[in-house]
Amino acid sequence: xxxxxxxxxxxxxxxxxxxxxxxxxxxxxxxxxxxxxxxxxxxxxxxxxxxxxxxxxxxxxxxxxxxxxxxxxxxxxxxxxxxxxxxxxxxxxxxxxxxxxxxxxxxxxxxxxxxxxxxxxxxxxxxxxxxxxxxxxxxxxxxxxxxxxxxxxxxxxxxxxxxxxxxxxxxxxxxxxxxxxxxxxxxxxxxxxxxxxxxxxxxxxxxxxxxxxxxxxxxxxxxxxxxxxxxxxxxxxxxxxxxxxxxxxxxxxxxxxxxxxxxxxxxxxxxxxxxxxxxxxxxxxxxxxxxxxxxxxxxxxxxxxxxxxxxxxxxxxxxxxxxxxxxxxxxxxxxxxxxxxxxxxxxxx
Numbered sequence: 143x144x145x146x147x148x149x150x151x152x153x154x155x156x157x158x159x160x161x162x163x164x165x166x167x168x169x170x171x172x173x174x175x176x177x178x179x180x181x182x183x184x185x186x187x188x189x190x191x192x193x194x195x196x197x198x199x200x201x202x203x204x205x206x207x208x209x210x211x212x213x214x215x216x217x218x219x220x221x222x223x224x225x226x227x228x229x230x231x232x233x234x235x236x237x238x239x240x241x242x243x244x245x246x247x248x249x250x251x252x253x254x255x256x257x258x259x260x261x262x263x264x265x266x267x268x269x270x271x272x273x274x275x276x277x278x279x280x281x282x283x284x285x286x287x288x289x290x291x292x293x294x295x296x297x298x299x300x301x302x303x304x305x306x307x308x309x310x311x312x313x314x315x316x317x318x319x320x321x322x323x324x325x326x327x328x329x330x331x332x333x334x335x336x337x338x339x340x341x342x343x344x345x346x347x348x349x350x351x352x353x354x355x356x357x358x359x360x361x362x363x364x365x366x367x368x369x370x371x372x373x374x375x376x377x378x379x380x381x382x383x384x385x386x387x388x389x390x391x392x393x394x395x396x397x398x399x400x401x402x403x404x405x406x407x408x409x410x411x412x413x414x415x416x417x418x419x420x421x422x423x424x425x426x427x428x429x430x431x432x433x434x435x436x437x438x439x440x441x442x443x444x445x446x447x448x449x450x451x452x453x454x455x456x457x458x459x460x461x462x463x464x465x466x467x468x469x470x471x472x473x474x475x476x477x478x479x480x481x482x483x484x485x486x487x488x489x490x491x
Contacts, residue, residue, distance in 0.1 A: 174265040175478040179315075179430050181323040182332040185366070191223045191325040193370045224273065225327055225366035226280040228263060232256055233344050233356040249357055253336065256361050260334055264363055265482035268324075269313070271367075280366040283313065287377040290491060294372045297420050298490065299413050303382030309487040310434055312378040312410070314417040314475070318427025321374035325366040335362045374426065376417040379490040381410070383436055410437075411444075411452055414472055430476040434483040441477065442470060 185191035198217030205211045234252060239245045271282035287298050303309045315322055326332040339358035345351070369375060414431065421429065433441075445454035453473045470477040 174261055174480060174482065175430075176265055176268060176315075176432055176480050176482075177261070179317055179428060179478065180268070181317040181319060181428065183319050183323045183325055183368070184332075185225060185325045185328045188328050189225055191225065191366060191368055192220050193223065193368055194218050194220050195370060223325060223366050223368040224280050225325060225364060226267075226271070226278055228260065228267070228363040228365070230256060230260065230361050232359040232361070233342075236341065236355045236357060239357055245357075249359075253359060256359070257334065257336075260361050260363055262482065264334075264365070265480060268367060269311075269480075269482055270484075282367060283315070283369075283375060283377070284311070284487075286369060286372070287375065287379075288490060297373060297376045299376065299378045299416055299420075300490070301378055301381045301409070301413060303380035304489060305382055306489055307486045308383055309379065309489055310381045310383055310437060310483060310485045311487060312381065312414065312417075312437060313432040313483075314376040314378075314414070314421065314429065315432065316374040316421055316424065316427040316429040318374075319370075321371045321427045322367075322369050325368050327364050330364055332365075333363065335364075336360070337362070373420070373422050376420045377490075378410070378413045378417060379487070381437065383485045410441075411454070411472065415453070418473060418475060424475075430478050431472065432478050432480045432483065434485065435479060435481055436485055438470070438477065438479040441472075442468075445470060 183191075195218065196216060197219050200214035200216045201212075202214070203211050232252060234249065239248045242248055267279065267282055269282050270284050271279040272285040273279050273281055274285065287294060289295060290298060290300055317323060324332075337360040339360060342356055342358045344354050344356045344358075417431075418424070441454060442456070444452055445456050455471050457469045457471070
């Protein structure tokens with residue numbers, strides 16, 4: 143698999159020698175692995191990114207000696223991917239921040255909550271952002287892969303769930319500048335930016351003209367998502383989170399075989415194998431499965447069941463902080479937990 147594509151942490155380390163952004167990226171990586179897997183590319187326009195895709199190959203024909211052939215050409219089209227600005231601000235009363243005698247520690251605790259909020263929002267938007275419902279948003283994965291018929295329907299695998307608002311999805315994404323990648327605006331920086339605005343006077347927006355001194359912070363994330371080649375993302379949709387095997391504590395339909403205690407793994411793993419088969423060349427980028435805690439726990443349990451030759455593998459490795467981390471993979475493809483994926487998706491039809 144390609145490991146040379148720039149990730150968010152790579153950009154953070156290269157563009158902020160003071161270490162601030164790098165520290166933020168490390169905090170992000172603890173909870174949403176998709177953010178650190180994604181390849182980041184600087185856009186070719188200030189507010190959008192234009193990708194050129196092949197839509198038709200040139201014709202190739204046999205010819206005889208002393209006989210020519212007609213000329214041919216390939217066909218291309220251009221797609222404009224929008225970029226968005228996610229932003230929030232914090233103002234803390236100076237006297238409140240100084241109450242415990244450690245202003246810096248108090249502000250850091252507040253900053254961590256804002257960072258986590260930005261983290262969760264961005265992870266959610268990578269899947270569900272939709273300009274049709276919010277014109278300021280970029281376009282996430284789910285609105286692109288949202289029908290069982292159409293241009294990219296062969297990369298949408300139906301798991302068979304039918305109960306409205308009781309569905310979840312598993313995604314296989316292959317990240318690279320030629321397949322699927324995140325974009326940040328031309329001339330800016332990648333990832334979450336934090337501006338410590340220091341001490342400021344906050345003005346009451348009403349008519350009383352009240353003022354107070356505050357410590358102010360601004361948090362901003364400029365990004366977009368580009369799907370240059372739709373064949374390099376696969377959605378397994380309509381995974382029902384209620385029903386299924388009554389012995390499955392997670393009640394996830396289609397994970398265990400119908401008979402209780404069976405060592406045969408069916409449905410979901412078979413569909414994950416199908417998803418791998420839909421990727422034209424897995425070596426084109428950094429590929430990984432993304433699924434939420436419910437599905438991840440079910441697969442972890444399957445991997446622990448003795449006698450199951452399912453292609454699942456559990457490995458334990460130390461993080462940069464020295465703590466053990468469990469890593470789950472299927473047929474060599476990493477499986478990432480991403481709590482941004484909902485258990486309340488609509489049925490994809």
